[in-house]
Amino acid sequence: MIHSMTGYGKSVTQLPTKKISIEIKSLNSKSLDLNTRMPSMYREKELGIRKLIASKLVRGKVDFSLYIEVTGEETSSKINKTLVKQYIKQLKDVINTGDETEYLKMAVRMPDALTTEREEIDENEWSEIAKVIDSSLEKIIQYRLDEGATLEADFDGRVQTIANLLNDVIAMDPDRIEGVRERLIKGVADIKEKVDENRFEQELVYYIEKFDITEEKVRLENHLEYFQKALKSDDSNGKKLGFISQEMGREINTIGSKSNHAPMQKLVVQMKDELEKIKEQLLNVL
Numbered sequence: 362m363i364h365s366m367t368g369y370g371k372s373v374t375q376l377p378t379k380k381i382s383i384e385i386k387s388l389n390s391k392s393l394d395l396n397t398r399m400p401s402m403y404r405e406k407e408l409g410i411r412k413l414i415a416s417k418l419v420r421g422k423v424d425f426s427l428y429i430e431v432t433g434e435e436t437s438s439k440i441n442k443t444l445v446k447q448y449i450k451q452l453k454d455v456i457n458t459g460d461e462t463e464y465l466k467m468a469v470r471m472p473d474a475l476t477t478e479r480e481e482i483d484e485n486e487w488s489e490i491a492k493v494i495d496s497s498l499e500k501i502i503q504y505r506l507d508e509g510a511t512l513e514a515d516f517d518g519r520v521q522t523i524a525n526l527l528n529d530v531i532a533m534d535p536d537r538i539e540g541v542r543e544r545l546i547k548g549v550a551d552i553k554e555k556v557d558e559n560r561f562e563q564e565l566v567y568y569i570e571k572f573d574i575t576e577e578k579v580r581l582e583n584h585l586e587y588f589q590k591a592l593k594s595d596d597s598n599g600k601k602l603g604f605i606s607q608e609m610g611r612e613i614n615t616i617g618s619k620s621n622h623a624p625m626q627k628l629v630v631q632m633k634d635e636l637e638k639i640k641e642q643l644l645n646v647l
Contacts, residue, residue: 362506362509362510362513362593362595362597363509363512363513363592363597363599363602363646363647364502364505364506364508364509364597364646364647365504365505365508365509365511365512365645365646365647366387366388366389366390366420366421366422366505366599366645366646366647367387367388367389367421367504367505367508367645368385368386368387368418368421368501368502368504368505368508369384369385369386369387369500369501369504370383370384370385370496370497370498370499370500370501370502370503370504371383371384371385371497371500372493372494372496372497372500373493374489374490374492374493375432376486376489378431378432379429379430379431379432380429380430380432381427381428381429381489381490381493382426382427382428382429382430383425383426383427383428383490383493383494383496383497384424384425384426384428384497385414385423385424385425385426385497385498385500385501386423386424386501387418387421387422387423387424387501387505388421388422389421389422389644389645390420390421390422391420392420393415393418393419393420393421393423394421394422394423395411395414395415395423395425396423396424396425397410397411397425397426397427398424398425398426398427399425399426399427400427400429402482403427403482403487403490405482406482406487410425410494413494413498414498417498417502418498418501418502418505419647420647421647427490439475440469440474440475441473441474441475444471444473444474445465445468445469445471445474448467448468448471448474449461449464449465449468452464452467452468505647508645509597509646509647512642512645512646513592515642516588516592516602516639516642517589517592519635519636519638519639520585520588520589520639522631522635523581523585523609523613523632523635523636524582524585526628526631526632526635527578527581527582527585527632529628530574530578530616530625530628530629531578533622533624533625533628534574534578534625537572537620537621537622537625538572538573540622571619572619572620572621573619574615574616574619574620577612577615577616577619578616580608580612581609581612581613581616584605584608584609584612585609587605588602588605588606588609591605597646597647598647599643599644599645599646599647602643602646603640603643606636606639606640606643609636610633610636610640613629613632613633613636614633616629617629617630617633
């Protein structure tokens with residue numbers, strides 16, 4: 362079962378004096394690109410959070426956010442009353458015709474008017490926050506799994522389309538080869554020169570072998586089968602699927618270059634179109 366790298370998970374919990382919200386978003390990326398946003402008091406826990414996310418999400422551009430909303434009377438910011446009074450006194454010395462409220466508004470905007478006390482992490486509180494982080498990770502993993510199921514269905518359909526087009530190529534191949542043979546014979550006849558029959562047969566075999574696509578057909582069939590097998594594997598390996606799709610493209614391109622037959626080239630173009638859509642979606646597979 363494949364996993365998408367696109368995902369979203371959010372969980373919220375209410376603690377005695379604050380509400381904690383955890384939000385995790387992810388998009389596709391070649392490696393793990395993790396950005397974290399959290400209050401400074403929890404920074405000492407950041408390394409552990411990064412390790413946990415890396416083990417669970419593996420790859421992708423991931424944004425982790427921890428938000429706090431204070432709901433109780435507790436606050437870490439305090440008014441420096443002595444300093445605010447000094448600011449008011451100095452403001453009055455500058456101009457003594459103002460209103461007390463206006464002086465206060467200006468004073469609290471001055472440097473150090475508000476002081477923030479560094480809080481120590483309550484381990485019991487952090488234990489509850491850790492549960493919320495786990496819940497958010499479970500939600501984003503499920504989101505990725507659901508998106509992966511959608512991608513898998515799309516891949517199945519497109520691979521089957523390529524397989525059907527390949528069957529059409531195989532069906533018209535004998536007529537194509539016969540057409541090549543007839544054109545060569547007609548070309549020689551148009552020259553109106555007597556040729557060595559044995560040499561002509563050798564050259565005819567050479568050119569027909571040059572246009573032969575048997576190996577490419579067999580290899581493409583194998584790649585299509587391997588791609589579908591990899592889709593159904595227990596692990597989600599977008600890179601492996603990407604490598605297989607590259608090999609599929611190589612065989613399709615070779616069939617197109619060897620075909621020398623307009624109806625077959627039309628089928629090749631359709632196969633290329635389906636493969637390009639597969640490659641585009643593979644960029645989002647874990």
